[in-house]
Amino acid sequence: MAGVTSPLSLSPAPSNRGNSRPPAQTQASGSAKGFDVCNAYKKAIEDDKVPHPIAAILALVELIEASTASTVTGLAQELTIGRKTLINTQPSLGVRAGCQLWERFFALSMGGEDFPSYKRSLISQGRSFCAITAPQCREKIADLAVGFLRDDCVILTHSYSRTVIQTILRAHKQHKRIKVYVTEARPGCLGMRTHQILTANGIPCTVVLDSAVAYVMERVDMVLVGSEAVVESGGLVSSVGTYQVALVAKAMQKPFYALAESYKFLRHYPLSQTDLPIPPPDSSADEQQQQHRHVYGNVPLEFPTLIPNSHPPAISAHNPLSRPSSSTPQSRSPVVPGTPSPATKDRDRERVEMTKEMEDINPNVDVTTPDLIDFIITDLGAPLSPTSVSQYLVAQFSS
Amino acid sequence: MAAETTAESSSAPAQAKQTKQTKQPPPQGAKPEKGGEKEKGKSAKDLKKEKRAAAVAARGASEASTESSRPTLPTSQSTDSRSNFQQHQQHAHQAGGGGGPSIPKRPTHYSEPSALSLSTIQQNLFFSHLPKQTPPDTSAALTTGKLHPIIVRLGVLMSSGQLRGANARTMGMMSAFREVIRDYECPDQAVLWKDLPIYLSPMIAWLEGCRPKGVGGGNAIRWLKSEINRLGEQGDRSEAEQKDYLVEAIGLYLRDRIEFADKVIADNAKEKIRNGDTVVTYARSSVVERVLLEAHRDMKASDPEAGFKVVVVDSRPLLEGRQSLEALSGAGISCTYILLPLLSSILSQADLVLLGGSALHSDGALYSRSGTAIVSMLAKEHRVPVVACVETYKFGEKVVLDGVSSNELGSVENLLNLPNGLSFGDASTPSTTRDNRNLTPLHLVYDVTPPSLITAVCTEIGFIPPSSVPTVLGKASSVV
Numbered sequence A: 001m002a003g004v005t006s007p008l009s010l011s012p013a014p015s016n017r018g019n020s021r022p023p024a025q026t027q028a029s030g031s032a033k034g035f036d037v038c039n040a041y042k043k044a045i046e047d048d049k050v051p052h053p054i055a056a057i058l059a060l061v062e063l064i065e066a067s068t069a070s071t072v073t074g075l076a077q078e079l080t081i082g083r084k085t086l087i088n089t090q091p092s093l094g095v096r097a098g099c100q101l102w103e104r105f106f107a108l109s110m111g112g113e114d115f116p117s118y119k120r121s122l123i124s125q126g127r128s129f130c131a132i133t134a135p136q137c138r139e140k141i142a143d144l145a146v147g148f149l150r151d152d153c154v155i156l157t158h159s160y161s162r163t164v165i166q167t168i169l170r171a172h173k174q175h176k177r178i179k180v181y182v183t184e185a186r187p188g189c190l191g192m193r194t195h196q197i198l199t200a201n202g203i204p205c206t207v208v209l210d211s212a213v214a215y216v217m218e219r220v221d222m223v224l225v226g227s228e229a230v231v232e233s234g235g236l237v238s239s240v241g242t243y244q245v246a247l248v249a250k251a252m253q254k255p256f257y258a259l260a261e262s263y264k265f266l267r268h269y270p271l272s273q274t275d276l277p278i279p280p281p282d283s284s285a286d287e288q289q290q291q292h293r294h295v296y297g298n299v300p301l302e303f304p305t306l307i308p309n310s311h312p313p314a315i316s317a318h319n320p321l322s323r324p325s326s327s328t329p330q331s332r333s334p335v336v337p338g339t340p341s342p343a344t345k346d347r348d349r350e351r352v353e354m355t356k357e358m359e360d361i362n363p364n365v366d367v368t369t370p371d372l373i374d375f376i377i378t379d380l381g382a383p384l385s386p387t388s389v390s391q392y393l394v395a396q397f398s399s
Numbered sequence B: 001m002a003a004e005t006t007a008e009s010s011s012a013p014a015q016a017k018q019t020k021q022t023k024q025p026p027p028q029g030a031k032p033e034k035g036g037e038k039e040k041g042k043s044a045k046d047l048k049k050e051k052r053a054a055a056v057a058a059r060g061a062s063e064a065s066t067e068s069s070r071p072t073l074p075t076s077q078s079t080d081s082r083s084n085f086q087q088h089q090q091h092a093h094q095a096g097g098g099g100g101p102s103i104p105k106r107p108t109h110y111s112e113p114s115a116l117s118l119s120t121i122q123q124n125l126f127f128s129h130l131p132k133q134t135p136p137d138t139s140a141a142l143t144t145g146k147l148h149p150i151i152v153r154l155g156v157l158m159s160s161g162q163l164r165g166a167n168a169r170t171m172g173m174m175s176a177f178r179e180v181i182r183d184y185e186c187p188d189q190a191v192l193w194k195d196l197p198i199y200l201s202p203m204i205a206w207l208e209g210c211r212p213k214g215v216g217g218g219n220a221i222r223w224l225k226s227e228i229n230r231l232g233e234q235g236d237r238s239e240a241e242q243k244d245y246l247v248e249a250i251g252l253y254l255r256d257r258i259e260f261a262d263k264v265i266a267d268n269a270k271e272k273i274r275n276g277d278t279v280v281t282y283a284r285s286s287v288v289e290r291v292l293l294e295a296h297r298d299m300k301a302s303d304p305e306a307g308f309k310v311v312v313v314d315s316r317p318l319l320e321g322r323q324s325l326e327a328l329s330g331a332g333i334s335c336t337y338i339l340l341p342l343l344s345s346i347l348s349q350a351d352l353v354l355l356g357g358s359a360l361h362s363d364g365a366l367y368s369r370s371g372t373a374i375v376s377m378l379a380k381e382h383r384v385p386v387v388a389c390v391e392t393y394k395f396g397e398k399v400v401l402d403g404v405s406s407n408e409l410g411s412v413e414n415l416l417n418l419p420n421g422l423s424f425g426d427a428s429t430p431s432t433t434r435d436n437r438n439l440t441p442l443h444l445v446y447d448v449t450p451p452s453l454i455t456a457v458c459t460e461i462g463f464i465p466p467s468s469v470p471t472v473l474g475k476a477s478s479v480v
Helices: A002-010 A037-046 A052-066 A072-089 A093-108 A115-146 A162-173 A191-200 A210-217 A242-251 A287-296 A312-318 A356-360 A386-397 B002-020 B044-059 B061-069 B082-098 B112-123 B138-144 B149-160 B166-183 B192-210 B214-234 B239-270 B286-302 B321-330 B340-347 B372-381 B431-435 B466-479
Strands: A153-157 A178-183 A205-208 A222-225 A236-239 A256-259 A365-368 A375-377 B278-282 B309-314 B334-339 B352-355 B366-369 B386-389 B446-449 B456-459 B462-464
Touching: A037 A052, A037 A072, A052 A072, A052 A093, A052 A115, A072 A093, A072 A115, A093 A115, A093 A386, A115 A162, A115 A256, A115 A375, A153 A162, A153 A210, A162 A178, A162 A191, A162 A222, A162 A256, A178 A191, A178 A210, A191 A205, A205 A210, A210 A242, A222 A242, A236 A242, A242 A256, A242 A365, A386 B462, A386 B466, B138 B149, B149 B166, B149 B192, B166 B192, B166 B214, B166 B239, B166 B286, B192 B214, B192 B239, B214 B239, B239 B286, B239 B386, B239 B456, B278 B286, B278 B321, B278 B340, B278 B372, B286 B321, B286 B352, B286 B386, B309 B321, B309 B340, B321 B334, B334 B340, B340 B372, B352 B372, B366 B372, B372 B386, B372 B446, B456 B466, B462 B466
Parallel strands: A153 A178, A153 A222, A178 A205, A222 A256, A256 A375, B278 B309, B278 B352, B309 B334, B352 B386, B386 B456
Antiparallel strands: A236 A365, B366 B446, B456 B462
């Protein structure tokens, strides 16, 4: 069985709409002998304090350490391969942002010294960035954002964000009375973690159903969210649900602030929700997932290409206009994977829940459009309006 | 000084012209060349012939019959009494149709309808400031001796609308100036970097008179002048070296700022076109055409089943979309062709609107073919993303708030006369339209799309929101 599935899993998934880039070039193929960037990345991300972009940079720094290249060009080539492997395998957009930043840094610092000392300085600068600068970013943001939190205010936050929690804790320490609503954020339910941390620190916190955001919005003074990446339009790529929170906040005219470290800035301009360079989920997925993706396509929430044939005769019996259903073969109707078995007689007793497969076809992140965001609070100083994000990115990356 | 050197060279073609006058005009559809590349190695006589052909073609077949009355024009003048001839010409121009048969003049109904309508527009308070587009006076231009024949030819091509589109015009202009610089000889007492701008300025002015060069062309000219100035700082180089430097620099400018820029824009923008999409485009833009063609090619290469649809939206009187349609459907893209009024019904099925542009002002407003603003407005209404593909050399530092303060008046010839013979008033007597003083046919060539209607601008430095144009401009000026 395993012998049959492994070649299947390596073949590129059928590309319907969207990202049709070949997934996961064979693991870390060209990079320095035996060094696996993905493993390094995964090891780095295990630390709860390390965000995705920093983990990506750490992995690339480790790649440089392990590299045996003796020229700048050789090193650059290995880095490029490492970067591509990371970007094409890891589902987080933060990885891409980190890789872009490191690439830029590498390109700018090139030249000058002899190669060994150049390599040493690269490594030390990379390490110090990850160990010192990155945590400082979060501190700076907390310092800036805490000024926005008034005494006795009610904050709505979505899911789990370390920066948001740090900001709230900072305000709490300054003896501001703060109450927090946090969304549950299904299916990951990371909102529960936020709730845990805040309650442990003595901050009144209530978990809100994702569907109750509009209900609770009238009691909220401000919305504070974290982000996975900030894109060039000034929009926010963040855990799914942020967009609708922002829409509700806009409709109710509540300020919506996003917190983002500057290393999360990403040179990408999404035109729609599906226009994100997220690689298809791990290509080494099991057979069931492969088949499942074959049915649904690579874009989240696509309709299945094979429609489950539920009960057509029942409809045609009541509908005089419908044609005789001879063309609909009921006998060999394909069963779409992930369809929950229809609830039997006692429907009110047995709750039908989403299956794992149904959850899987849902998106992990969404794009919050810039028109809904009041400010993006970053470590760059004064809070940025969404339009200044692009100005910053253009100034940084184009020359 | 400089004027005399070219006066010498242009006297030969002037004689050639006399013998050529009676020749039949070539077919109207004579295809214009994009740049000045082809002119290399051609004699001045050939250039002259082409220029004449273009001028005749521009005038249209209806007026071709009056050609027979024209031969008297140059023959009555000797080549050395040039200034005299010019005075006559000016006189004839002012006097209109009142002169006797011996006085050289333009044919009486030479573009008369447009001239008249234009005069009514000129009286109109709102549009009186806009430059009048009259066919250039080529013979006078050539006899001054201050204009290189290739520039005259280019001017005619531009003014007749055969060379259309900001990229094509800028490329044509810069390659023409490259030829001019190649042919230029610096007078003995002069310094090249001081004399060359003086030598070029009447040509620039003449081209501007034929058709305003636009923001992109203006940027290119400004760059050329700064390059010439830079020669002065460097010094210590022979004239040939300096000329070679300029010729090479112009080549690089055209390559980097237009050709490569278009390539990168195509690479960027085609990522946004996905299998099954419907892309709406308006009129014709060379960049958008390229994006669509490359996207189609790539999509077919990765999956023969895949494909996207294109809706070419067009509008009268220029109907430029037809050219686009030809290129796109010729490449195998499934196309739909509609006119602007139908757009709102189509947009609900669209996924992307791709626009070209003549300029992008520093507030992010797109200056493009008139009608673009309507397209973007409707697209915004339908929440379809609008992407403008603009090279950074077209970024302008001005802020333009409306489409009236700076625009161009287009020909109104076809505005009232429909191609199917349905004309305003009585088709057989065009004088009705001509005499109607209460009628102002107005054709503005461009309009301004406010930045709020543009989702993203695709440039060679990547996708940016329109609000980032000043940042790009700031960077560009610090580099140059």
